[in-house]
Amino acid sequence: MRPVLLGVLLALPALSLAHDVPRVPPNPTYQAECGSCHVAYPPRLLPAQAWDRIMARLERHFGSDASVDEPTKRELSAFLSRNAGRRAAPAGEEPRITQTAWFVKEHRRANMRNPADCAACHSTLKGQ
Ligand code: HEC
Numbered sequence: 762m763r764p765v766l767l768g769v770l771l772a773l774p775a776l777s778l779a780h781d782v783p784r785v786p787p788n789p790t791y792q793a794e795c796g797s798c799h800v801a802y803p804p805r806l807l808p809a810q811a812w813d814r815i816m817a818r819l820e821r822h823f824g825s826d827a828s829v830d831e832p833t834k835r836e837l838s839a840f841l842s843r844n845a846g847r848r849a850a851p852a853g854e855e856p857r858i859t860q861t862a863w864f865v866k867e868h869r870r871a872n873m874r875n876p877a878d879c880a881a882c883h884s885t886l887k888g889q
């Protein structure tokens with residue numbers, strides 16, 4: 762292998778942590794309503810049906826009340842569907858990003874005290 766190409770390959774793992782975490786498309790309503798208790802999770806990390814399940818029970822949201830009025834709910838649901846991903850989500854009424862197969866695999870080497878606290882390790886998810 763030529764040295765230049767090898768150098769490029771070796772640089773890849775260091776970049777990937779910042780580069781492959783999807784951005785949250787700008788949306789003030791989403792930031793305000795879904796980014797107050799935890800980071801506003803990137804919509805692309807769950808498929809549309811999983812977001813639908815989450816939005817269907819906001820008043821009993823992972824042990825919290827995260828309910829919003831109907832127009833806001835419609836706006837958030839549309840935003841999440843529009844920007845959702847395609848990878849499979851866990852079954853159940855409360856699908857977690859942190860329980861998807863890719864998440865578990867990707868984080869098997871990380872020391873996770875609170876896996877849902879993305880910003881502790883991913884600076885690009887801070888303050889969004
Ligand atoms: C009142 C506080 C609150 C609000 C507002 C809130 N959440 Fe949550 N959310 C929580 C709590 C608490 C958890 C569980 C966190 C944990 O297990 O560490 C959670 C977990 C989640 C998870 C699963 C994270 C994982 O473990 O993979 C998703 C997805 C999620 N929330 C999406 C949303 C969306 C979308 C909105 C806006 C409609 C929202 N949340 C608004 C409190 C809130």
Ligand code: HEC
Binds near residue numbers: 781803859867874
């Ligand atoms: C304890 C630290 C830690 C926490 C908390 C954490 N991550 Fe990660 N995450 C990592 C590390 C380290 C990697 C890279 C794994 C590797 O490359 O071996 C990673 C990889 C990823 C990747 C894949 C990026 C790539 O390199 O392909 C995504 C997407 C991701 N994390 C999203 C999240 C989200 C969303 C949350 C919160 C729900 C989260 N992470 C919580 C440490 C963490």
